[in-house]
Amino acid sequence: MIKVGLLGAGRIAGVHAMSVTRNPDSSLVAVSDFIPENAEKLASQYGCSARNTDEIIADPNIDAVLIATSTDTHSELIEQSVAAGKAVFCEKPVDLSLERARLCYSNIKAASLPIMIGFNRRFDPNFKALKFALDAGEVGKAELLSITSFDPAPPPLAYIKVSGGLFKDMMIHDFDMVNFLFGGLPKSIMVSASSIIDKKISELGDYDTAVATLKYADGRLVVIKNSRRAAYGYDQRIEILGSKGLLQVQNVVEDDIIKSTEMGVQSSNPEYFFLERYKAAYKKEWAAFVSAVQMKTTVPITLADGISALAMAEAAAVSAKAGSEVELANFL
Amino acid sequence: MIKVGLLGAGRIAGVHAMSVTRNPDSSLVAVSDFIPENAEKLASQYGCSARNTDEIIADPNIDAVLIATSTDTHSELIEQSVAAGKAVFCEKPVDLSLERARLCYSNIKAASLPIMIGFNRRFDPNFKALKFALDAGEVGKAELLSITSFDPAPPPLAYIKVSGGLFKDMMIHDFDMVNFLFGGLPKSIMVSASSIIDKKISELGDYDTAVATLKYADGRLVVIKNSRRAAYGYDQRIEILGSKGLLQVQNVVEDDIIKSTEMGVQSSNPEYFFLERYKAAYKKEWAAFVSAVQMKTTVPITLADGISALAMAEAAAVSAKAGSEVELANFL
Amino acid sequence: MIKVGLLGAGRIAGVHAMSVTRNPDSSLVAVSDFIPENAEKLASQYGCSARNTDEIIADPNIDAVLIATSTDTHSELIEQSVAAGKAVFCEKPVDLSLERARLCYSNIKAASLPIMIGFNRRFDPNFKALKFALDAGEVGKAELLSITSFDPAPPPLAYIKVSGGLFKDMMIHDFDMVNFLFGGLPKSIMVSASSIIDKKISELGDYDTAVATLKYADGRLVVIKNSRRAAYGYDQRIEILGSKGLLQVQNVVEDDIIKSTEMGVQSSNPEYFFLERYKAAYKKEWAAFVSAVQMKTTVPITLADGISALAMAEAAAVSAKAGSEVELANFL
């Protein structure tokens, strides 16, 4: 049984609190938050104690720290937790600053403790099955990977301000998915981006709609399409063209009912957003972490993986601004 | 917190043990089985005690009895449990003998304790949504209801011998679904049945493939198609033609991946069998029972409902043999 | 080049006039109709002459007679045409009277001229592909065939009066499809029918909604569902459960566009009615007739096939009234 201290008590922390509690091999011991009342509320909901962050990290009784605080605190909390000998599970992204993330990496690499970054989508049953089918050669050699990743609605402008921008906040998931599916990093990236949904997003220097094209050294191409708004729900589709065919992951829908009337044949919307769509994935990523800690095996998504995705996001931002292809090597 | 004693430790009892344990408002206290080792095994898995049936029913500490024994014991166990003042959840069917089930009903009706029959499919999210859409008039007035209900593979002949036959074992689920969706009983039933999958099933006096047509007094028609074998998995579809359109519940599939190759465009099979397909339904039916017991509201599926479905099954068997329509009134 | 005289100038005659004209191996020479103006209108549209029926049948220049008049005239016109040495293509059904149809058969059988009955659905590309897949054993041995056949809207009551009723007018298509797919006649039939769409249909002694169950001597079962109204369009689906899987023909839809909005995911309605849905089938059935006449091969749908379907329709009407299974042998 792994005893877990949870740092952060916001929305995503709530998701993780449930995963920790429901997993038969982990228990939630304590929660902290920048706003103590939030920590208390979550703690009482899950029957654990609300403490401050330093106490949790210092507690010798706690085996693992789960970092779900604001992104700008991640690197430091990883370092402190590792210094205290804890296994660490940290939400994505590692940091908003690629440099700071790299410093974190070099600061903690000697410790060789399990540190896992929470790219939950790798644990989605559909995407896992996609990876399996791809690796099994079901469509031959991969040539062109396409990711459609649209949120249902843009976040508040206040969030966008601190989010690190579309590439580090949203497309970073897709960058990690590319690395996961293709098992390695692309060579270059080229981005075209707009703020067509809301001009205020543009005033913040950010984009709401973007297309990234990535190229691998062997010629494989990747397209990632992001939009902050899809009126019909969370659109999360992937397709891979290979030498022998096409693999597609369709959206997961709310139910399997079809209604046919004079007005047309109507089926259900995709699951509304990430909490619904990736419910199983959150549960399974936590199980994977617990298993790696207990079995002393490598975690499935390392800090280096988190840094790779962050480097791609930074390269994407540069490409979008410059209007030209950039070599990823310059960011690694 | 409702304390539950589970009678039976077979496959379906295992499903219920998990529902009881995972529900935050119920706890599994004891298990019994005809074969004591089975009870012990299940008990040790869920950390409760293995006892004999009489002890469980007599235990004043136990609030509710969950009956998951062989069908021929149901009526008596319901009567004993009610006599002991317990709330009762009983697996379908109520009994193999319609007469015995009616006797059970008259023996316990004075007690006015909650007795719920486990027609789990009513709690399937898709079928609930279907019922909701129908009642909301989304396709106008219902005219023709069609249920496709195929098992992936026939059970062992040994099971078929004691099952009560296709109508009481398998189609009874569909009869209850008809009553649930249309909110009342049909007037007549007409069945055509075969044993085309396995002649040995015919030698046991049973069928493996059957079509039942039911008619309501107001002219609504229902078709139920049953087969003991669908090589592609558990086929569980429903459609309702109404005056303004058609509602269809499609199969729930294993994943949302499509593979296109020279050989065609391939998507995934339906969930293999009832444990996978109705996973959520089993959990929700138990929650509904717990809620009814705690809130002292009527259980959503009464003993009378169980007897109605059983009467339809008996009428079906008579019709299949006679090759003619039979009035349901003769069986109520 | 086959020279064709068309008897009848109504809606279905118009469909055939186009097939005859567009087929490179047939030409439309003359048209007749009970209402001469109708014949003139159609004749002028296709650049042929309007004559009376007797003249057409007597014309030595005409090779084939296409009978698209009202059903009660079919038998006589077949007999006259055969007596005049013509090849005959006759719309379904052969007759409203099974007895009269049998008399027609015995009257003309000595002539051994090509006589084809227009069960156009056999030539639908989807149903042909279904037949091919079935015969190729793609789903093993057939066990249960289901036909859904709903019209978009009921015909006028005036039409229903002279139609011969649901079974001879509408379900007869499905009976022929059963014989086509299974390559032989069932043993018995059992029908449950209602008039739930329009009570006036009931007052005419007819039904608007019906379910027929057919059984073959070897145990294969068939379900046919008919409704005179499907608000969403012409619903024409077939599925066959076999020992190794399921074959389904889906509806043919108006276009391949999907619209996803907050309101759901909407695709297109089925083609509205038979003229659209079976456009290709009408063309191909005519080509099959022309080819059989030219190549002197057996026509693909014989008068005997037409009589078989009619016998099933008559048996269906008897079963619906009696509420019991009837043996088809009594009607052959």
Next chain:
Amino acid sequence: MIKVGLLGAGRIAGVHAMSVTRNPDSSLVAVSDFIPENAEKLASQYGCSARNTDEIIADPNIDAVLIATSTDTHSELIEQSVAAGKAVFCEKPVDLSLERARLCYSNIKAASLPIMIGFNRRFDPNFKALKFALDAGEVGKAELLSITSFDPAPPPLAYIKVSGGLFKDMMIHDFDMVNFLFGGLPKSIMVSASSIIDKKISELGDYDTAVATLKYADGRLVVIKNSRRAAYGYDQRIEILGSKGLLQVQNVVEDDIIKSTEMGVQSSNPEYFFLERYKAAYKKEWAAFVSAVQMKTTVPITLADGISALAMAEAAAVSAKAGSEVELANFL
């Protein structure tokens, strides 16, 4: 009745010969080809005369010239035909040289005769319906357009050598589709391209897989994905994300049969290639030309439209080589 002279007797000329012949308002008078035997063969098939190109253009009896020769002859044949006072229908692309196409334009613009470029896909019923739904505001304001356009198999290397390359031969269709759907030209284009299917294509200086991203002045984005090989057939899908939803055109499939077995649920492949997929479109584009000529209305796809698409193809080739965004204004 428009009398038509057809220049060219290759595969696409054969498609047009059928359209001309089947259209009730046009007739095929003569065919020419670089290889006279080809012209004779096609002429005898359609019952018209085989002549040389100059005779056809000079014939005062001929109203319209249909140019389906090799692309390098298009500009000159347009000029000659216009000089002879003919209406002109010319296959895409206008020319391989943007400069030559522009010269052609300035040479003939005074004549004001109908000149239509054969971008057949604009006449595909699905894409027309897409355009209609988009313009009707069914998904609000367009933001992101995605075109998937994969051929089933690469053409012979001999063809690739003279094709003008992927952008002028294949993606030019998609560029025209962008202009058609959005009713105007994008501002910039950015391309990433590979030859991953066949290295010999790379040796010819061409690509077999490419992703183009186009940006409009108002921020709308477009992604075009091209591959010379899709083992499962001709993949022709379009989707448009708008402020209120998503419009998708799915592939047109070979039939509507679904086969479910132990191995999965299998539906049919897309139509194999352009002759099958765009059969109706070829017929309708010709009808549109005939109608414009007869009604003296503007042709739906002008020479200027053809030049716009060609300019986009040229810009795409420059971008792919340079690895940077290029402004389309530099190519207009």
